[in-house]
Every structure is written in structure tokens, then in C-alpha cells.
Amino acid sequence: MREADAKGPAIELRGVTKRFVSPSGKSFTALRDLDLTVAAGEFCAVVGPTGCGKSTTLALISGLEPPSVGTIRVFGEPVRSVGRSVGYVFQRDAVFPWKSVLDNVAMGPRLRGADTEKANIQAREWIARVGLAGFELYYPHQLSGGMRKRVALAQTLINQPRILLMDEPFSALDVQTRALMENELLELWASTGASVVFVTHDLEEAIGLADRVVVITAGPGTVKGTYRVDLPRPRNIAEVRFQPRFIEIYEEIWKDLRDEVLVSYERSKHLVAS
């Protein structure tokens, strides 16, 4: 990571504000004055109450959405459109229903110009890695929600992105599969050195995985605080949460996060009441 520091940050958001303008002309501020820096090779988790703008932040970094104000840089270059170095696991599973598992996973390499045979060999490898060997010829509607999520994961990772954006990728999985996938992700990350922005609702997951946890305020979102997670690596997700240091960090972050969740909750109650 020292070497990474020398190269400058992988992702840099400076004073970013994002407004959505509805067709009737009303504007809604999803993010306000957000600053976020992710070092090369860093695993950064983002937590915050629902609707605070976490998914929006990822869309901005990926180049799918432009910011209203502020600058976004990836490896020092201003983001203008979707870049080649980015992988993005969406919150809603976005696998292609008309493609088999194999074709879904092979899609990245094929779109990027690899020939079918090579892409398929690679795809089979990744399908096996996410534990779906034998399901190559299934269509998404024949899979469970968790299996589709794993297809989406393989589909993203096969491109070996240097920037990996993940929006609650494991929320549909059962606890055991989830722990397996989390460990697998950590291993992959360690071997590729990608910079990860990992959005989750689950603070335990955030701390277990990340080098740094960023808490976003209730919408319009901005950074409430960032916390270093100085737990030693390699970590085993199933065990790390029992370390005393883990519990300390958890309590520290939870104090901040709880306030924001309460704000968000109070607001939604008012909305319902009015």
C-alpha cells in the first residue's frame, strides 16, 4: 500500500453534489458536498441509512451518472464516461435474462473483443469459483436470487477491474454462503490489488472486510466520518468479529451511524404521517 500512496489515490471525489431533476422540474439533492478518497489497493466500505445516496455515489464513480457540482477522478483522470477499469456489482441483480449463465459471465471478455472460445474457458473458471459449476447452461429465471447474485459477481470479476464497486452484493445470501463469498472476495482482492468501494447496510460486514469505513449522513448524503479498521490481515470473516478490537471499532462507528439512521427513520415517519 505504500507503493500505492506514491501513485496517488485511485478514486477521488471533491466537493461532489448530485441533484436529480424530476420531469416536473423539481430538483432533489441526493448528495451534498461529498469528499471521498480511496487509495489504490484500498478496501473501503460505505455505510449509511437507506436513501442517503450510497448507490448514487457508486453511479458517479462509475461514470454512469455525471455529478451536478464537483470533480471525480479515477487514477487522476477526470471521469467523463464509463471507463474500462471499473467493475460494478449492482444492487438489483442485473444479469441478462436472455443469456445462459455461461453467456452472462463470458459477456465482459466478449464485449471487449476476446474470441468466444477463450471467453468461454475463462467464464467456466469463474463460474466454478463462485460455486455455480454445473449451472452453465441454466437461464437466470431458473436460478435462486442468491445464485443470480453470484452470476453477477463472476460477470464483474472476470473483467479483473482495477476499481471494483459493489452495492450490497451479498445481502441476498444466507449467512454461511455469505461468509464463504466474503472470504473469497478478500482473497481475490488481495491477489489483484484492486481498489474496492463496498456499499453495505451491515456494519459487521463493513468492518470485517474493509481497511476503512465511511459513514454517510442521512440524505442529502455527505461524509459524516471515516474510520480506519486496523485489524490484521489476512482475516477470516467468521472469526474476526470476535476480536476485542473489532468490537471496539464497531461501537465507535455505531454511535455515529445510529444517529443518522434515527434521523432518516424520523423523517420517513413524518412522511407517512403527513
Place this chain on the structure above:
Amino acid sequence: MAQTNTVADDLDVARARAYQRRRRLVLILRFALAVFIVGSWEMTTRVGCHGPDSATCVVDPFFFGQPSGIWSQLVSWVQKGTAQGPLWEQIAVTLEETVLGFAIGVILGIIFGVALGRNRLLSDVLGPYINVLNAMPRIVLGSIFAIALGLDIQSKVALAVVLVFFVVFFNAFQGVREVDRDLLANARILGASQSQLSRHVILPSALSWILASLHTSFGFALVGAIVGEYLGARKGIGLMIATAQGTFNANGVFAAMFILAVLAIIAEALIMRLENFLIKWRPNAINNPATM
């Protein structure tokens, strides 16, 4: 364990038997309904008739035809040919016009639908004109085509194209507009160029809409061909209908209609197969036996 298995097996057998029984009942009732309708048609055109004046019958076969008469008309067409040549030739001409018009209309509809669906500016500019064209009774264009393109196949194909185009166009357009935004975003992230987006995301996603429009639009193609022939032709089933009408031959009109219905049903079955072949990825793509 073994016991529960046999119970399940018995249940399955019972269910299969109940299904078979129901199926047979449905078939018998269908057949009975057909016999009833055709039978009462035949009966009512035969009872109460006094002498040679058919107007005295309960239902006048001169105006409303008669199943037996329709049948003998069909037999005579098959055996002796029609006024403008052998029957198969008329069918072939009408089919050729229909299929050509259908194919051209579908292709144009898809091209324009996808182009306008993808290009906001184009659809904003052309949108109102297309709506106006769609609101017009386009069947009237048949007269123009008959004048401009003559009595040959072209005028009928043109009319079929015009009728088919709009059905397919609107469905393709809607299909493109309904594409899931997340899927588009995902494809872009995975590295798709604009043309790859069309091929891998937009077309497959619009395909179910387009295929749904094929069922109605084949019917429109047939209508276009028949009306075109009716307005002026040397051959075809539409001309047979016009001739039958000119000679007050109600049975002839019904017999021609019967032939058209058979053609339409065959086409429908083929389109259904195409649909199942092209969208085998969809849940329940396999037809359930209740349809048809």
C-alpha cells in the same frame, strides 16, 4: 419412506388420470359445439321452405349460405378450379402477397421502431407524423396503390406492408423504451459499445414485444392482400370473393373465408413455434396445453 413414495406416486397417477379425463371432456364438448352450430345452420336453411323460393326458409340460404353448399363449393373449386384458374394457384398468389407484405412490414417496423426508440431527437421529430399516419384509415391507401401500382402483386404487397408496419413499429418502439435501465448500465460497464448495446440488450429485450405483435400483424397482412385483390386483381382469393359477391354466391364467399381461416391458423402455429424458439429463456415459454 417407501410408503410415502408410493402414496405420492398414486397421487401423481390419479392427477394424470384426472387431467386425461378433463382433456377428453373438453375435446368432446368442442366437437359437440361445432356440430351444434353447423347443424343448426344447415337445419334452419332447410326447414319451412315452400317450393323453389328460398326466401320462405327460416334462414334464407341465398343470403346466408348453407354448410352443405359451402362444402360442395369447396369440392368444386378443388376438382374443377375457380373462374380464374386452379384453386392452388389462387392460394399461392394470396400467400405470396401476404408473406411478402408481412416480411417487409415486419423488417421495416423493427428498423424504424428500434431507431426511433433509441434516438430521442428522431422520435420527437417524427412522432407526431407517425401518430397522424396511424390514426388514418390506411386501408383506403389500397385504392391509391391499385391506381399507382396496377393489378399485379405489387399493389397488394404495398397495402399489406402499410398495415403490418404500424403494428410492429409501435411494439418495437415500446419494447426499446421499456428496456431495463439497470441492464443497459450493466452492459455499458462490462464494455459494450453502442452497437453492442443494441445487439446484446436492446434487441433481445424488445424481442418479446416484437414477437407479440407478429400474431396480430400476420392477420393484417392477410387483410391487406385480400382487400388489395378485392380492389383489383387478376388472381387470388380476394378476387374469388369479389367474383362470388358479383354472382350472388354466398356459399362462395363463405368457402373463401374458410380457406383464409385455415391459412391464418397455420400461420399462427408457425409464429408460435418461432416465438418459443426465439425466447426459450423466458419462464413458461413452452405453451401450456390450454391454449388453442
